[in-house]
Amino acid sequence: MSSKPSIPKGTRDFSTEEMQRREYIFDTVRQVFRLYGYQPIETPAMENLSSLLGKYGDEGDKLLFRILNSGDYLSGVNDEELTGRDSSRMSSKICEKGLRYDLTVPFARYVVQHRDEIVFPFKRYQIQPVWRADRPQKGRYREFFQCDVDVIGSDSLLNEYELVKIIDEVFSRLRISVVIKINNRKILSGIAEYLGESSRITDITVAIDKLDKIGTDAVNEELRAKGLSDDSVKKLQPLLALEGSTPEKLSQLERILSESATGLKGIEEMRILFSYISNAGLKGKVELDLTLARGLNYYTGAIIEVKSVDVAIGSICGGGRYDNLTGVFGMDGVSGVGVSFGADRIYDVLNHLGLFKEMVMSSSEVLVINFGSAETAYSLSVVEELRKLSVNTELYPDAAKLKKQMSYADSKKIPWIIIAGDDEIKSNSLTIKNMSLGTQEKVSLGDLRTYAENNFRKSK
Amino acid sequence: MSSKPSIPKGTRDFSTEEMQRREYIFDTVRQVFRLYGYQPIETPAMENLSSLLGKYGDEGDKLLFRILNSGDYLSGVNDEELTGRDSSRMSSKICEKGLRYDLTVPFARYVVQHRDEIVFPFKRYQIQPVWRADRPQKGRYREFFQCDVDVIGSDSLLNEYELVKIIDEVFSRLRISVVIKINNRKILSGIAEYLGESSRITDITVAIDKLDKIGTDAVNEELRAKGLSDDSVKKLQPLLALEGSTPEKLSQLERILSESATGLKGIEEMRILFSYISNAGLKGKVELDLTLARGLNYYTGAIIEVKSVDVAIGSICGGGRYDNLTGVFGMDGVSGVGVSFGADRIYDVLNHLGLFKEMVMSSSEVLVINFGSAETAYSLSVVEELRKLSVNTELYPDAAKLKKQMSYADSKKIPWIIIAGDDEIKSNSLTIKNMSLGTQEKVSLGDLRTYAENNFRKSK
Numbered sequence: 079m080s081s082k083p084s085i086p087k088g089t090r091d092f093s094t095e096e097m098q099r100r101e102y103i104f105d106t107v108r109q110v111f112r113l114y115g116y117q118p119i120e121t122p123a124m125e126n127l128s129s130l131l132g133k134y135g136d137e138g139d140k141l142l143f144r145i146l147n148s149g150d151y152l153s154g155v156n157d158e159e160l161t162g163r164d165s166s167r168m169s170s171k172i173c174e175k176g177l178r179y180d181l182t183v184p185f186a187r188y189v190v191q192h193r194d195e196i197v198f199p200f201k202r203y204q205i206q207p208v209w210r211a212d213r214p215q216k217g218r219y220r221e222f223f224q225c226d227v228d229v230i231g232s233d234s235l236l237n238e239y240e241l242v243k244i245i246d247e248v249f250s251r252l253r254i255s256v257v258i259k260i261n262n263r264k265i266l267s268g269i270a271e272y273l274g275e276s277s278r279i280t281d282i283t284v285a286i287d288k289l290d291k292i293g294t295d296a297v298n299e300e301l302r303a304k305g306l307s308d309d310s311v312k313k314l315q316p317l318l319a320l321e322g323s324t325p326e327k328l329s330q331l332e333r334i335l336s337e338s339a340t341g342l343k344g345i346e347e348m349r350i351l352f353s354y355i356s357n358a359g360l361k362g363k364v365e366l367d368l369t370l371a372r373g374l375n376y377y378t379g380a381i382i383e384v385k386s387v388d389v390a391i392g393s394i395c396g397g398g399r400y401d402n403l404t405g406v407f408g409m410d411g412v413s414g415v416g417v418s419f420g421a422d423r424i425y426d427v428l429n430h431l432g433l434f435k436e437m438v439m440s441s442s443e444v445l446v447i448n449f450g451s452a453e454t455a456y457s458l459s460v461v462e463e464l465r466k467l468s469v470n471t472e473l474y475p476d477a478a479k480l481k482k483q484m485s486y487a488d489s490k491k492i493p494w495i496i497i498a499g500d501d502e503i504k505s506n507s508l509t510i511k512n513m514s515l516g517t518q519e520k521v522s523l524g525d526l527r528t529y530a531e532n533n534f535r536k537s538k
Numbered sequence: 539m540s541s542k543p544s545i546p547k548g549t550r551d552f553s554t555e556e557m558q559r560r561e562y563i564f565d566t567v568r569q570v571f572r573l574y575g576y577q578p579i580e581t582p583a584m585e586n587l588s589s590l591l592g593k594y595g596d597e598g599d600k601l602l603f604r605i606l607n608s609g610d611y612l613s614g615v616n617d618e619e620l621t622g623r624d625s626s627r628m629s630s631k632i633c634e635k636g637l638r639y640d641l642t643v644p645f646a647r648y649v650v651q652h653r654d655e656i657v658f659p660f661k662r663y664q665i666q667p668v669w670r671a672d673r674p675q676k677g678r679y680r681e682f683f684q685c686d687v688d689v690i691g692s693d694s695l696l697n698e699y700e701l702v703k704i705i706d707e708v709f710s711r712l713r714i715s716v717v718i719k720i721n722n723r724k725i726l727s728g729i730a731e732y733l734g735e736s737s738r739i740t741d742i743t744v745a746i747d748k749l750d751k752i753g754t755d756a757v758n759e760e761l762r763a764k765g766l767s768d769d770s771v772k773k774l775q776p777l778l779a780l781e782g783s784t785p786e787k788l789s790q791l792e793r794i795l796s797e798s799a800t801g802l803k804g805i806e807e808m809r810i811l812f813s814y815i816s817n818a819g820l821k822g823k824v825e826l827d828l829t830l831a832r833g834l835n836y837y838t839g840a841i842i843e844v845k846s847v848d849v850a851i852g853s854i855c856g857g858g859r860y861d862n863l864t865g866v867f868g869m870d871g872v873s874g875v876g877v878s879f880g881a882d883r884i885y886d887v888l889n890h891l892g893l894f895k896e897m898v899m900s901s902s903e904v905l906v907i908n909f910g911s912a913e914t915a916y917s918l919s920v921v922e923e924l925r926k927l928s929v930n931t932e933l934y935p936d937a938a939k940l941k942k943q944m945s946y947a948d949s950k951k952i953p954w955i956i957i958a959g960d961d962e963i964k965s966n967s968l969t970i971k972n973m974s975l976g977t978q979e980k981v982s983l984g985d986l987r988t989y990a991e992n993n994f995r996k997s998k
Contacts (some may be wrong), residue, residue: 083647089580089582096577115902115932118557123548146604148671160620197949211608235934407543442575472575475694489657
């Protein structure tokens with residue numbers, strides 16, 4: 079065969095080293111989630127398309143990976159439909175299942191399906207891959223990993239507060255400096271109401287979002303182009319000019335939005351949340367950001383987004399409160415709030431900051447050199463003893479040249495080598511070599527245990 | 539909506555409790571794999587169909603889940619092909635990707651694709667789900683989990699030996715009694731050669747496999763029905779009557795197969811492997827089983843299969859040596875050996891034996907009762923202190939009735955409750971309740987740390 083085999087574009091293999099780095103991220107988020115009382119669930123890679131379609135907008139529907147029905151999948155399609163070549167209509171006939179696109183919709187489906195077994199408030203986390211048929215590009219994959227943490231069945235703002243704490247704790251443990259930006263969908267609704275442009279809430283937020291980049295005049299121009307009246311644009315100006323601390327901004331907002339019950343409710347929520355936060359001694363920076371508008375179609379309260387301070391990359395974590403999530407599956411009146419950590423971008427940030435370099439890669443701790451069949455029994459007894467002491471140990475499987483075996487240990491960064499050849503067997507001893515220091519010493523077999531306990535790292 | 543949402547048949551949701559039980563299995567195999575010097579890799583859920591097709595036989599090809607191409611997937615299909623309704627031909631035009639069917643073929647693909655970065659012998663483990671469009675039934679799922687451990691690039695029988703040790707160690711840690719059955723493909727070839735029926739090796743092995751169930755006469759009858767000559771059947775009889783210990787059986791075999799170089803090589807391999815095993819002090823039983831014939835198309839040396847002694851279920855682990863695995867991807871002459879642990883069946887065995895009941899389910903350790911906004915600051919400081927001590931702690935998010943909060947702790951098996959109401963705040967103290975004993979005591983805030991260290995379990 080002339081060419082190497084390959085994998086689908088946008089997907090990745092993970093080497094041993096990459097696995098360890100990813101596990102470090104997963105372990106960190108998992109530990110913090112558990113510390114805050116969240117428990118794991120998992121859902122299948124495939125969902126019925128009926129559960130997925132229509133949940134992510136038209137664009138999302140196009141990005142779903144669909145799975146061809148098994149067997150004679152064409153039996154339900156007539157000739158006219160076949161030659162009609164309406165691919166999207168036909169795919170609904172030949173595919174019933176799709177790969178999950180995120181962890182939120184499967185979670186909503188899970189909650190509704192298992193509502194009778196679940197104890198509410200239900201605090202769950204979920205760490206699994208998701209798939210999107212997006213155009214692959216640097217940092218964007220077709221298979222990537224999300225780490226979601228949500229609580230469903232409680233309206234309390236203490237949940238929002240604890241999610242902010244979780245975010246702060248995770249990134250502090252990972253040593254990534256972050257800004258946690260918070261907004262509230264009710265405030266955005268209030269602003270649109272105040273401007274008399276409730277239907278244009280998305281246009282307004284998208285335009286405001288560009289304030290830093292393009293300046294006030296350009297934002298106003300964009301809004302006029304979107305159809306906002308001169309009057310509305312004029313009314314918007316004090317909102318673009320808010321200044322001061324978060325409580326000060328909220329007070330200014332309160333005066334401006336005094337006629338909007340929804341807006342005032344949002345302001346009140348932010349006031350409570352920021353009062354918790356102000357006493358929390360967070361390590362990262364938290365700020366009110368009125369331009370934050372992610373997932374407008376489904377958030378109903380707080381909106382949260384996290385950016386790395388030192389690395390220019392999209393948001394590395396985000397989420398918010400959604401009052402109607404399970405409604406699409408027939409269960410109303412259950413409010414939830416959650417955030418999702420983007421493992422792949424976090425990986426890139428850690429890599430960029432050089433923080434992986436300091437990680438001790440856990441390979442085997444000891445390699446026992448293989449001298450051939452005459453020495454095998456002796457070597458196996460050494461290996462056995464070390465493993466009983468929980469020391470990750472390898473016996474090189476072949477009686478290869480010493481140089482080759484040493485180079486294997488070197489490539490795999492195995493820190494200790496044990497030589498148990500003819501001489502050692504005769505004197506009932508071992509030669510133990512430290513690969514990084516280049517030192518070696520002779521240890522009697524009876525002292526191996528003590529030597530191991532004083533020198534070798536134990537497996538966890 | 540009248541009906542609950544559902545998931546595709548043959549797939550499963552995993553609840554918090556099931557997740558913990560599965561994690562216990564995964565953690566156990568992972569720890570043992572690492573102890574023996576194996577390192578993790580992962581491969582994408584989707585592979586190119588060109589990597590998968592033809593690797594699992596015609597039946598396997600049918601069981602692959604295929605993923606519909608994105609965009610206008612019909613553009614490469616002409617009208618004639620469409621109305622020809624040849625579903626299998628058409629699927630190759632409209633699908634380029636499929637879900638992985640096992641972990642072995644992706645591993646072979648990985649080794650060939652990354653050959654220049656890999657240090658050989660390459661000892662890897664891989665724990666991931668696989669998908670098969672099999673008819674779902676009790677204990678058989680369309681999405682299930684495999685835990686594979688393989689070493690590639692070494693011929694040494696020490697690898698086979700260490701895999702047997704790994705199997706023994708895993709099941710001993712899981713407290714499942716097992717029989718490890720071992721055979722050798724070269725011996726099976728030798729037998730077929732000796733009978734002069736090399737082409738009927740599969741028929742012969744399948745028939746011999748039924749010896750225990752149907753007896754010698756019925757086996758002979760079946761072999762004649764498959765086309766074996768009377769002479770061959772007669773020659774087979776001493777093989778069906780082998781008796782004694784493994785070394786004795788091997789000696790008898792050696793006399794019978796004295797003309798077959800392949801057979802003798804297989805016998806020699808088994809002799810060496812069993813000599814290692816006889817000194818290993820294994821906890822489980824290991825036996826030579828000449829009827830073992832799994833995966834004949836691809837194993838070339840040892841064949842291994844593990845059965846539970848106490849629960850009647852198919853094999854819970856199996857594998858063998860394959861000399862040509864990477865050959866299909868254009869890389870010859872690299873021998874590998876490995877086994878795969880079936881996590882789902884192991885789960886069922888543990889469940890059946892009641893071994894999960896003794897597991898301590900790790901929910902949160904402490905629930906702090908929520909009395910409302912006046913007490914929130916005090917409660918939050920308690921929660922904060924406990925989390926700093928690595929105690930998994932929840933503050934109930936809403937100021938619900940005490941009974942409801944207690945019942946939440948009870949359902950979630952949270953062992954400790956902290957009450958910090960008006961009285962406690964005034965006296966700068968806490969009431970700490972042990973849920974299983976029903977006892978409670980008052981602890982001053984200053985003593986919380988000491989109390990926690992003496993009583994509460996820490997998060998790992």
